[in-house]
Amino acid sequence: MSAQIRVMNAAGEYEPYEEEKVRSSLARAEADGVFQDRIVEHLRTKLYDGIPTKVVYKEILHLLKKLKSSLASRYHLKQAIMELGPTGFPFEKYFAGVLESYGYKTVTNDYIRGKCVTHEIDIVAWKEDCHVAAAPRNDIAALGMTSSKIMIECKFHHEPGVRSDIKDGLYTYARFLDIKENGFDEIWLVTNTKATSELVAYGNCAGLKVISWNYPEDFSLRLLVSQKKLHPITVLNSLSSVDKQILLANNIVFCYELLNPKVNCLPKDALIKAQNEARLVIGTN
Amino acid sequence: MSAQIRVMNAAGEYEPYEEEKVRSSLARAEADGVFQDRIVEHLRTKLYDGIPTKVVYKEILHLLKKLKSSLASRYHLKQAIMELGPTGFPFEKYFAGVLESYGYKTVTNDYIRGKCVTHEIDIVAWKEDCHVAAAPRNDIAALGMTSSKIMIECKFHHEPGVRSDIKDGLYTYARFLDIKENGFDEIWLVTNTKATSELVAYGNCAGLKVISWNYPEDFSLRLLVSQKKLHPITVLNSLSSVDKQILLANNIVFCYELLNPKVNCLPKDALIKAQNEARLVIGTN
Structure with a gap:
């Protein structure tokens, strides 16, 4: 059939x-x-x-x-990541958190002076070298000198079926060129939906790493997230839409963060219910 | 007061x-x-x-x-150019026509192979050198070798208050970089509304010529158009919206084109009325 x-x-x-x-x-x-x-x-x-x-x-x-x-x-994972919207900000915070759990250091929404203008960069990420572990947390320039410093542009889509396309890749790459001399080595474009084949082709050719929901196979958003059970709180059926928004506004984005005993921004009953579900989702009983 | x-x-x-x-x-x-x-x-x-x-x-x-x-x-000129929408295509044709009246040769919506991918370029423009006047009309590459070849991106906005911004400049510039080796010397971004000051700053620094409704003073869209009375047919009060769409669909974009005796896509009465108004607008009685 x-x-x-x-x-x-x-x-x-x-x-x-x-x-x-x-x-x-x-x-x-x-x-x-x-x-x-x-x-x-x-x-x-x-x-x-x-x-x-x-x-x-x-x-x-x-x-x-x-x-x-x-x-x-x-x-519900892919849909739940879409529910991090309507703005792109929680997705940026979410992806920075994903990278942190893979050993990257990140700074979100930083202003970086380029050759021509100043740009707001969604995420700056780097892997800390043991020799510079003592450098101040926010001194990205200093850290960047000793490890690969990555500029990351996040392209969040709130609606399914919308793909990130070549224009997103082009403007991201031009932005990278403008700030490159400020110590940046790599440029990534991360999207929660699909990327057009034209964008992927441009990325491969220009040296722009495209990460979409299911591309590349060994570093897709789906893989990164599910491998370490980095489910966002929006997967939880027991939470109302309003409670999800309250948690996001309080910077609680991951299910595992909900299990922190300091969380106190929800009524006790709702919180306990959500925590129980979160434990089942991420498998920590 | x-x-x-x-x-x-x-x-x-x-x-x-x-x-x-x-x-x-x-x-x-x-x-x-x-x-x-x-x-x-x-x-x-x-x-x-x-x-x-x-x-x-x-x-x-x-x-x-x-x-x-x-x-x-x-x-009504600025509003009339906005009425060339909702799609950007008539604006591209309109701006190409404006350039032609200043002695440029143009090709619209051409596909150009870049280093990484193939791009659809809104307008390719160049000033013909007398030595190559005999070159075939469509052989841009050949012509481009003897005069400055310009890639032009058109950014049409159908709504007032929307400005072209830095992202438009960034992706246009990255596209130019990709096709540059195909003989392009200049890159312009043309918009029918305003450009943000950040876009203008980026353009000046990166070498991207930004042309908006009233910038730069000596080459603004307003100046180019009004100087030579290149009013689009959408300025005409005597034409209905439907008749304007019919004319645009028949590639009649300028008031002066309406005066061509071969125009026959409107009922005779409506056409005569519009032609009379067009004569008054562009001042040819």
Whole structure:
């Protein structure tokens, strides 16, 4: 049956429905074979030709929530990162946090004087060299001299189906050229959705590292995040939208941060419920 | 009285109301002192603190239409260029036409292979050298070897108050760098609205020529257009919106093109009316 069915993605393009894709997305959320079977069987009763991927997604999420809430939260990851919006600021903080957990030092939203004008740089990141561990935390220039200093532009999209494109790559690269002499060695462009193939081609040629939701395979946002269970609090089903916004406004972005005993910006009941779910999602009981 | 009154511009900023500005905008539309007096006097009865510039503009236009229609059309110039939208394509064609009337050769929407990727370039322009006058019209590369070849990015805004900003300058410059080795010598960014001061600063420093509605003083879009009466057909009050779209779709962009006896895409009555108005606007009776 599945051979005849097409799904319509968020960009409005048709592609064949593949059970294998559903199974691997469930596997990434750590759903075992039994769960996977139940879900693909359930889907068979719901599919029709041209069904939007978001409807398929909602069906899966709905069933997962009934079966096992923590599984639903993990499955919800890409959508949850989108819920960090509408502005790009929480995503910048989120990605800086992801990098920190991989041993990078970061500074967000710093103003860097370029050759022509001053630029606000989303994230400056570097790996600290043991010889300069004593350098002041904010003295990026000093640190940059001893390790690779990276300028990172974050391109956050609040809507599915919107891809980062060549223009994003071009302006990021020109900005890098302008500040390069200020000690920068690398330039990355990070997006929470997809990158067009033109952007990827330009990045590879110009020396701009493009990181999108599922590219490059060994350093994609999905891999970086799921590998270390860096789920944002927006995955949590037990939190209301308002409570999510309160937490983000208080700079609590990751599920693991919610487990810090100092968190006190939510009513106690809501907090305990969210903390219990967070423990299940990131697997620390 | 005028000292106490502020106007609110399209970007939502307040600035003092200045009769002199109204007078000079009327003078640019070739309104003599008597017309100017009548209009500033009329405005005095309508002004209040915080009045939006678009309300002031509408008052002036309304009165001008009653007093002298051809004057109203010339006064309407900036708004008329905005009406070339909603897409940027007619503006690209319009600006290419403006350049042609200053002796440039142009090709619009050409695909140029860069070092990394292929780019669609809004306008490629050059001044033909008499020695290569016999070169084929479309062989830009050949022509470009003998005169300065210019890559032009057009940034059209359909709404007032939107300014072209540093990002536009950055991506344009990076695109230029990618195709530069294909024989390009200059890079221009042309916009129908204002450019931010940051974009102008970046342009001056990086060697990107920024041309906006009123910058630079000796090569602004306003100057280029009004100096040679290159009014677009959208200035004409006698044309309906639908008829304007029909003409644009038929590549008739300038008022003077309407006077070409071969134009036949409008009903005869409407065409004669529009041609009469066009003659008054561009002053050829």
